[in-house]
Amino acid sequence: MLQPLVFRVRLTCNELQLRRSGSRSLSQRLTASETPSEITQVSNILTKSLAALGAASNEKDRAKAFTTVQAAYGKLETLVVPPSLLLQQISMTYQLPMVLGTVNDLGIAEVISESTDPKGRMSSKDIEKRCGVPAGKVSRFLRFLAGRGIFEEVAPDVWTHTKASRLLDSGLSYEEIARDPIHRFAKGAPIPAWISHTVEQGGMAAVSMVTALREDKYKKSEEVFETPFNKIYDTDVPFWQWLEQEGRVLNMTKGFEMNNTRNVSPQFFDFSYYPWRDLPENSTIVDVGGGVGSAMAIVLPLAPKGTKFIVQDLSYPVLEHAKTFWAERDSTAVQEGRVVLQRHDFHQPQPVKGAAVYFMRFILHDWKDETCIEILKHLHHTANEESRLLIVEAVIAHACHDIGSLTEGAVEGAYPTPMPEPLPANGGRAAEFEASFDMHMMNVLNGVERTYEQFRQIAEKAGWKPQKVYQTDELSSLKILEFVKV
Numbered sequence: 001m002l003q004p005l006v007f008r009v010r011l012t013c014n015e016l017q018l019r020r021s022g023s024r025s026l027s028q029r030l031t032a033s034e035t036p037s038e039i040t041q042v043s044n045i046l047t048k049s050l051a052a053l054g055a056a057s058n059e060k061d062r063a064k065a066f067t068t069v070q071a072a073y074g075k076l077e078t079l080v081v082p083p084s085l086l087l088q089q090i091s092m093t094y095q096l097p098m099v100l101g102t103v104n105d106l107g108i109a110e111v112i113s114e115s116t117d118p119k120g121r122m123s124s125k126d127i128e129k130r131c132g133v134p135a136g137k138v139s140r141f142l143r144f145l146a147g148r149g150i151f152e153e154v155a156p157d158v159w160t161h162t163k164a165s166r167l168l169d170s171g172l173s174y175e176e177i178a179r180d181p182i183h184r185f186a187k188g189a190p191i192p193a194w195i196s197h198t199v200e201q202g203g204m205a206a207v208s209m210v211t212a213l214r215e216d217k218y219k220k221s222e223e224v225f226e227t228p229f230n231k232i233y234d235t236d237v238p239f240w241q242w243l244e245q246e247g248r249v250l251n252m253t254k255g256f257e258m259n260n261t262r263n264v265s266p267q268f269f270d271f272s273y274y275p276w277r278d279l280p281e282n283s284t285i286v287d288v289g290g291g292v293g294s295a296m297a298i299v300l301p302l303a304p305k306g307t308k309f310i311v312q313d314l315s316y317p318v319l320e321h322a323k324t325f326w327a328e329r330d331s332t333a334v335q336e337g338r339v340v341l342q343r344h345d346f347h348q349p350q351p352v353k354g355a356a357v358y359f360m361r362f363i364l365h366d367w368k369d370e371t372c373i374e375i376l377k378h379l380h381h382t383a384n385e386e387s388r389l390l391i392v393e394a395v396i397a398h399a400c401h402d403i404g405s406l407t408e409g410a411v412e413g414a415y416p417t418p419m420p421e422p423l424p425a426n427g428g429r430a431a432e433f434e435a436s437f438d439m440h441m442m443n444v445l446n447g448v449e450r451t452y453e454q455f456r457q458i459a460e461k462a463g464w465k466p467q468k469v470y471q472t473d474e475l476s477s478l479k480i481l482e483f484v485k486v
């Protein structure tokens, strides 16, 4: 059944190309990568992975199938859409997150949630009455997002929530939103806080990348205070300090709390593949730069009885918020000393000697290699022979299938199973979230998402030897990289 469909798509595509490129014949313009057989191969992968998705009985299989589906339709798009159209379309995709961020900022999801209609519908005019955004703009924003499954247009200019748009509802009333539009993100749900950070500061920094990188200062710098973010926000302090100055630290911290909500963000969450149970009883785990310690809240039930958790962070507001975070989850954890909240700067010597585990999630991707080595040396200095260093970060996979000799001598789990050819080995479209994150880190902090080789190199320079790489969840490239002292 798929063949005629593919053929139809192909014809339409060829017609488009003919119209665009004038007189050259079709056969002259077909390159090897455009051959129908490649389209057929990808279509077959898509059909099979869709069937696997339907048949999946557990989360792991579902995630694997879903990722392959995404990789296949991404590849299919590059094969069927004429390249000139593809480039034009891609060049305007920045509008999508901007509209998402604007709708998130204006509190439109919360307004729709307040609908008194039995089916939860609300017209653009009624939305305007409630929050003052002109009905015409409301319709244009929501129709754009509806194309991606965020809100649904159920009648002309009448909207309801979808599963995705419901997640934009922060749970605050519209009055609360209007009272303090910026700081309310620290008080509401994690997804709106996350979008607010990525779209506003991340988006502004991304938009500034083109002009910033024309200047040598920004093009060549690896410093945390010389980034496109610094240029557009006209500040020479690093992003973390800027958040403190602006009183926005908790907005960001709230976004990271979503890691603790399995149904919202499974890809950040599953640490069960690591053998926590094998740690000796009464061990100490130090979460270096741990934020509120949301990762430790996940590890706590997996670790042996008597394990002590020390959550370190430099930011006073973060540590203050951490008290509330733990009080809401485990009312006695801090009181009884099972969880210790400690102020510590990871650029300084580590005060907790000989811990069983030094854990760091989403820290090294903020820093250039030299600084990472310095941070890891502090941990090396204080660790003992039994200590484990666990780095939890996205591990960037290569897009090519032939990675030469890279796998020689690599530890178990270092390189993921590649996607089937002719899909890119790293999944292409399915790996775009990690690639976007990498750009985000570059633009905001001159940070970097690294490949396994890059992690290995910085760790070895600080005296750590790779042991094994554990996956966190099939959905993501997030891994637990385990090292021991050389």
Ligand SMILES: C[S@@+](CC[C@H](N)C(=O)[O-])C[C@H]1O[C@@H](n2cnc3c(N)ncnc32)[C@H](O)[C@@H]1O
Binding pocket: 240, 256, 259, 288, 289, 290, 291, 292, 293, 294, 295, 312, 313, 314, 315, 318, 344, 345, 346, 347, 360, 361, 362, 363
């Ligand atoms: C990207 S967040 C990650 C938080 C946490 N590890 C997690 O995964 O949820 C980075 C954290 O590093 C903290 N941080 C930044 N500079 C630091 C420093 N020099 N020493 C300790 N913590 C620092 C920030 O306050 C923030 O909480």
